[in-house]
Amino acid sequence: MAIQILPAQLANQIAAGEVVERPASVVKELIENCLDAGATRIDIEIDKGGAKRILIRDNGSGIVKDELSLALSRHATSKIDSLDDLSAIATLGFRGEALASISSVSRLSLSSRTLEQEQAWQAQAAGRDMQVSLQPCAHPVGSSVEVLDLFFNTPARRKFLRTEKTEFSHIDELLKRLALSRFDVAVSLKHNGKLIRQYRISKELYKQLKRVSTVLGVPFTHHCLHLDNQHDQLRLHGWLGLPEVARAQNDQQYFYVNGRMMRDKLLQHAIRQAFAPYLGDDQHACYVLYLELPLDQVDVNVHPAKHEVRFHQARLVHDYIVQVLGSALSKIPQANQTAELYSHWTNETSDNDFSTPSVSHGYTATPAPRASSPTSVSTGGDNRHAYQSNLHRAEPPSVQELNANNQWLNTSASFTSNSASPAVKPAAESVLYPLHLEANGYLLARHQQQLVMIDVWASQQHLAFKQALEQWQQGLDSVPLLLPLKLNIEPDLLNLVKQQNDSLRRLGFSFNLVNKQQLIVAQVPKLFRKVDFALLIPSLLLAMSQLPDSEWQQPEALLSGLIKLQNKPNDFAWQQAVECCQGLQQIYADELPSTFWRLVDLSPCIAGFANE
Known part of the structure; x- marks a missing residue:
């Protein structure tokens, strides 16, 4: 067989094998585009677990008419334009493959309008060469992407889709992770026309804890420690579940690097090491943690789905996480530091921060008196070795103490x-x-x-x-x-x-x-x-x-x-x-x-x- 250039549709379908694994992958890519566009509200509608229809609408900056056709082309993006940008990526997306890959395995339509335009336009790509056609439409400022009949032209991929319930559960879990990454964005989720999740904007700390409660449950909010630590250019903050709410599975672990959700082996190892003195081998910690560091100190272009990162100073990041978490755990007061925040929002009778299917409040826990130590555990200092504090492993008392x-x-x-x-x-x-x-x-x-x-x-x-x-x-x-x-x-x-x-x-x-x-x-x-x-x-x-x-x-x-x-x-x-x-x-x-x-x-x- 002679060497030849692959047709655009075939090339996009090959790329889609990495980008589009299941309906949840489509939702992830499209929501990341919404966030990169500066959206403060994202509405998601799912039919039949995403296999039949996915509609995502945002109020972001939108796409001008002349760039709509480019948006559905491979390697077309507004997020980077030079090699230097690739070494300091500030956006969630950057490869310019998502829309082209999705459109190659579905019937996709993209509608958008910018603030400067009076008319909205809709783009569709079809045919062997993925030609883009434009037509006017009615749409507010922002963008909407509708994905119909996912994998309709790749039967081998479609038959590997799971049941409607399973596929939607993956979308729901994805949305939980995204909801915890951006408290400044309102998100709603509908499935088969029924409202399933609605997260309102949460700027105050106690409202953010309320959103955390909808994802991890009320027991976590009763037994978690809020920490905020900064050392030089590294910052670690979020909520750390106490050992008493450890679980048999790792389904309540949320870690974000510069706002990007991660399941990185280095990060997981650091957290396990910090919790080692307190948890058994069959127990998993619960946490919602955010790591912030300079963009040029982390490379996110190492995994097709961007689930892993590579740190330029991996040992420093690893030890920093171990020492901050270890120090926080060793100083846990008897009083739960989040009890006051939790009681603040549970006693509110005003407009709720979220709507969700009935979250069980049957768990009862009496908050202990407020601790004298602050809620934020901070061990700031200029010396990196200041973080090399002992973990909570007691040494034998001295002879004088014993006597x-x-x-x-x-x-x-x-x-x-x-x-x-x-x-x-x-x-x-x-x-x-x-x-x-x-x-x-x-x-x-x-x-x-x-x-x-x-x-x-x-x-x-x-x-x-x-x-x-x-x-x-x-x-x-x-x-x-x-x-x-x-x-x-x-x-x-x-x-x-x-x-x-x-x-x-x-x-x-x-x-x-x-x-x-x-x-x-x-x-x-x-x-x-x-x-x-x-x-x-x-x-x-x-x-x-x-x-x-x-x-x-x-x-x-x-x-x-x-x-x-x-x-x-x-x-x-x-x-x-x-x-x-x-x-x-x-x-x-x-x-x-x-x-x-x-x-x-x-x-x-x-x-x-x-x-x-």
């Missing part, structure tokens, strides 16, 4: 003797009423018509001891750690964990042995969840290794030691003071142990007024 905490066995007396302390006698007014809280944990309260000062911290410890003692027979209530903690432990202490596993479970602890030197702390006693377990557990095991077996069943020493290892907070919340008063009142009624209170003598103050 200091080894005294816990001798601390039980202060708890067990409180019940014998002198008590306030009953009186007509017996309610313990909080009045004023000092920041260092001392509460001014009224009790039996007297002013008393209460040590909130000592009271909290005593109440915790009483509650733990009541739970001892059935075992202390336990809760999973927000971030499972991996500890390096001496082999002898690991053997102790195996031997006394039942007793440790009774205390509320659950351990998973990794190897001969490491264990993972899975669950901890609910009463002591604020303890520094990286320090407490090695100290606890070391002290218990010195106990006779008979004392393993004695709750007083074990429980009081655990409570004493809690660190006193720097600040106390008013709610803590109220709960403390309620707890003391419930247990002791009118006979409040004098260990926790002191009578406030007002006579010096009164005398001071008298002497003025």
